[in-house]
Amino acid sequence: MKPVTSGMYVYLRLVLACLRSQMQYRASFLMMAFGQFLVTGLEFAAIAALFYRFGSIHGWQLHQVAFLYGVVGSGYALAEGLCRGFDQFSAIIRRGDFDRLLLRPRSTVMQVAAFEVQLMRIGRFLQAAFVLTWALMNLHAEPGTLMAAAAMIIGTMCTFCGLFVLQATLTFFTVETPEIVNVVTYGGVETASFPLTIYPGWLRFTFTWLVPLASTAYLPARLLFKAHGPMSHILILPACGLLFLLASIVIWQFGERHYASTGS
Amino acid sequence: MIPVSAARPYLTLLVARCRQETQYRAAALFGMATQLFWGLVRIAIFTAFLKAGANRSSMNLTQTITYLWLVQGMIRVMPWSVDADIRNLVREGTVVYELLRPIDLYLSWYMRAFARHAIPTVMRAIPLFVAAVLLFHMQLPLTVAAGALFATAVVLALLLAAAMSTLMSISLLFTLSGDGIQRIVPAIANFASGLLIPLSFLPTTLQHILRVLPFRDLIDTPARLYIGQIGAPEAAAAFAQTVLWTAALALFGRFLVLRASKRMVVHGG
């Protein structure tokens, strides 16, 4: 087995290659990044307008929701940027590109993750980061809050990466992945951007116990703003995202074995 | 008067395109399930806001919920993407042949766009509305008049959306990547049509600006007519504005196609 460091190195090299490829189409990249920025920026403008009219939601102020929105948005943008290959996996299988990856002496998870890194996601990331910065300024953030935000972003990113991996795993079993799977990812972004208490039970259950977005976003934020819980809890909770990702990778490996034995 | 024989190829095209769209029934059903999910999430969010300040709302809770379901049902009216076939034509350069055909390119693309919006909208909206009315507190139109005005507004919205979509397809002829317009128009349309937030929830000054733009007629105008927030007199004015915008966009589109085809014939694509 090759050392893990070497695997990370190859991942970085592959990611850089993707970025260099995209830099060949610079104007197109800039447009797409700007488009993403605009789409999500106007989305947040709509949320701000709702606060402007109605004042608060379940006792949460705009800057508190903005904090949640920023954390979830940047975590999602990072996941989308770094794991896009899994999101596109049905196309990778259909084109036969997955066989090519199997012919290389590296883990498929690493290779698929690095397959198509999209730099244009920076548009969405920047928008979420702006909103988060604005929120942090209004929250008079302490170092602890910043650490919490970082942990929450990483946890959320891991959760969404895990969702992309699971969505891709489905492709091993049925080539036509129903679009409905997207509901969980896109729906997750929207749902997790607001305090979870506003939702009906089945939604709360889904995003607490099936997909741990509550642990990576809402619950730590609640501890931070409302319950003033201990910092250790706030920093530990997002680790659920990491566990979710690891579990997804185990399921992926199971799917891959299934694929190899059924073939294409 | 346009002679019937001259209109025939375009009608044939429209019918063929519509028939093709009806084949995506499974996609429509999955799409409907997706819209149901989104609708429920958004209703939860808006309900929570309304509870915080119901007195500041321009619509009551039932009206808001109905509005949100209307948005979900009419999602395919939105000019979000360029016809994939046309994109390929441009990318492969074969669009030159389209430009040289003895038919009006604008009109044939417009027909395609109309079918691409109308059929999925009908296929998704009707089952979604049935489910929403029966299970999720969507209200039926309070008067027959409101229902009729809504139906008229939807037809006009589809005609307008087709003009916008066609214009986006045409933009591909000018900037090969065409990414700019295709990303910016949908972003603005989302906000200015009422898709993200009912326009009457926005600050008043912003509402005045958006009232002049054509996007509100895609969703907000039909939805307001449905829930009875605006009546027949305002409807007449709104319809007139929709028709004017549609005509203006169509004329502009035709003009652009003529310019593009001249340029391509001269430069050989």
Added chain:
Amino acid sequence: MTSQIEVCNLAKSFRVAQRGSGMMGAFGSLLKREYATRAALKDVSFTLNAGDLVGYIGPNGAGKSTTVKILSGILVPDSGTVNALGMCPWKQRTQYVQRIGVVFGQRTQMWWDLPVIDSFYLLRDIYSVPETQFRRRCGELTDQMNLGAFLNTPVRQLSLGERMRCDLAAALLHSPEVLFLDEPTIGLDAVSKLALRQLVKSLNVEHGVTVILTTHDMDDIEALCSRVIVIGDGEILSDGPLTELRNSIARERWLTVELEGDQLFSPPTNTTIMRREGNQVWLRYDPVITPTPLLIAGIAATNNVRDLLVQEPPIEEIIAHLYQNGQS
């Protein structure tokens, strides 16, 4: 000579989903699917020695690519064993693929928008090729395949022939012991084809790389392969040297007779006329039943002959013959 790849009794069948039509079909297929089983490989065994250059041929759907996929570790068979380079390809995938190279004629493994040399660097990292070894190898391959002129050109701007040469070099950077070539000459022009064949031949001879070549182009086989394995309908139909294949399957010869003028010609016994055009007659016969010298002597004695030409039938004919027999 030691055997490098041993394939024993491979069998593999696929389940093909039967999808209902229309909306109910689409929904139903998510819940309950009906499958039809199709056997791609029934019972395939063969042994390859180090340094072999083997042609692996068969009609579409015969099981060629299934075999290649199993041998390269992508696919797991239903039953049977493979011992390749002392390993089981699908069980020790990453270690195994480190020592093999694969080239697909219709797809490139290089990065489309990047210069060729960048793809080589990436493959160096992926295969952990030490820097000094990489530099030597890359230099060798560049010279041998004449890649110098376009190492800095993005892959998407290469011609198909140039790209195939680069792809071949890319598959060899990590010095594999076994090379799988899947339709490497498909779509190439005549000059590029010849160049590619030359390269494969020299790789095999000079570096001792074992080459397994699947192709539809019989000229490839004739130019390169000393041994041919023919597969049809999931079973090996024939395995041996090309000459042996010719003799065992179709011993026949073709004789072209050019007559003086437009005279009457009746075929000798045990021969058949395939075609007649003006004063030329094409005959086919079995040289064991009708020895060639006797046949020629007989024809020359009874006819006014201007010229005679004995030929072996083209390889395509033989293969087509074989496929037909395999199916019946």
